[in-house]
Amino acid sequence: MKLSVVIPAHNEVEVIEPTLRAVTAKLAEHEIDYEVVVVDDNSSDGTGAIVARVAADDPRVRCIRNTPPNGFGYAVRAGLEAFSGDAVAIMMADGSDDPGDLVLYYRVLEAGYDCAFGSRFMPGGAVYDYPPFKLFMNRIVNFGIRVLFRHGYNDTTNAFKAYRREVIEQIGPFISPHFNLTVELPLKAIVRGFSYAIVPTAWRNRTAGESKLALQEMGSRYLFIVLYVFLEHHLSRGDYRRPGAGAKPLRRRPATMATLPVSDGEPAVRSRA
Numbered sequence: 001m002k003l004s005v006v007i008p009a010h011n012e013v014e015v016i017e018p019t020l021r022a023v024t025a026k027l028a029e030h031e032i033d034y035e036v037v038v039v040d041d042n043s044s045d046g047t048g049a050i051v052a053r054v055a056a057d058d059p060r061v062r063c064i065r066n067t068p069p070n071g072f073g074y075a076v077r078a079g080l081e082a083f084s085g086d087a088v089a090i091m092m093a094d095g096s097d098d099p100g101d102l103v104l105y106y107r108v109l110e111a112g113y114d115c116a117f118g119s120r121f122m123p124g125g126a127v128y129d130y131p132p133f134k135l136f137m138n139r140i141v142n143f144g145i146r147v148l149f150r151h152g153y154n155d156t157t158n159a160f161k162a163y164r165r166e167v168i169e170q171i172g173p174f175i176s177p178h179f180n181l182t183v184e185l186p187l188k189a190i191v192r193g194f195s196y197a198i199v200p201t202a203w204r205n206r207t208a209g210e211s212k213l214a215l216q217e218m219g220s221r222y223l224f225i226v227l228y229v230f231l232e233h234h235l236s237r238g239d240y241r242r243p244g245a246g247a248k249p250l251r252r253r254p255a256t257m258a259t260l261p262v263s264d265g266e267p268a269v270r271s272r273a
Helices: 016-029 047-057 072-082 099-110 132-149 165-171 181-191 215-235
Strands: 003-009 034-040 061-065 087-090 115-119 126-128 161-164 196-200 202-204
Touching (some): 003 016, 003 072, 016 034, 087 099, 099 115, 099 161, 099 196, 132 181, 132 215, 165 181
Parallel strands (some): 003 034, 003 087, 034 061, 126 202
Antiparallel strands (some): 087 161
């Protein structure tokens, strides 16, 4: 199974190279077939040139330019149109996501699940240097989503997730232009009947550059997408749910998640849609 890693990047010249080096080294260490697609979201600081330098050492790294309109959601959507793997993971450019968790996601998909979701807020997960106000808002928003969809997942808003190609093909078209895409993708996958596992992941606040997420701009956008998918789930009479959802067996019977290889030896927890 070839894993594509889509990394949207806007003015990340200070952090993009160590992020790419860490990702490619970890995937190569575990002998995972991969490509890394960096989507340069109209950067003005030379981010694309840094990616080109990394790509000169590793041809499995490539950079595409996202032309206007720009924004996180548009950049990720450009990457989802361009990736060539059997599965795709979405990862941040700022080094906040642990490359070792990519290996865990890969094992989850290998076990037959359609999606691999991480949680920073379950046993074995961790967050470091999370800005207190953002953390407070994160927990409120995720609690509301969890209550509304009753899916038992407490980190829906985290962008760092992985999906099989057929999931991406069947949950589009995507309409989120900004960070609300991080909610649209997993919620559509869940309500349309794809299987998923939830495993512990780690997150560390960036050490350089500036965050692109502006909380004051995102409230109504998150709410719109949450309600949009909620209404699809309850009013569409299953028109968008994949055929055979809930009855289709896994591609091969997985081991219990506790026996799958995981980063740092932490236990994993599994769940099904």
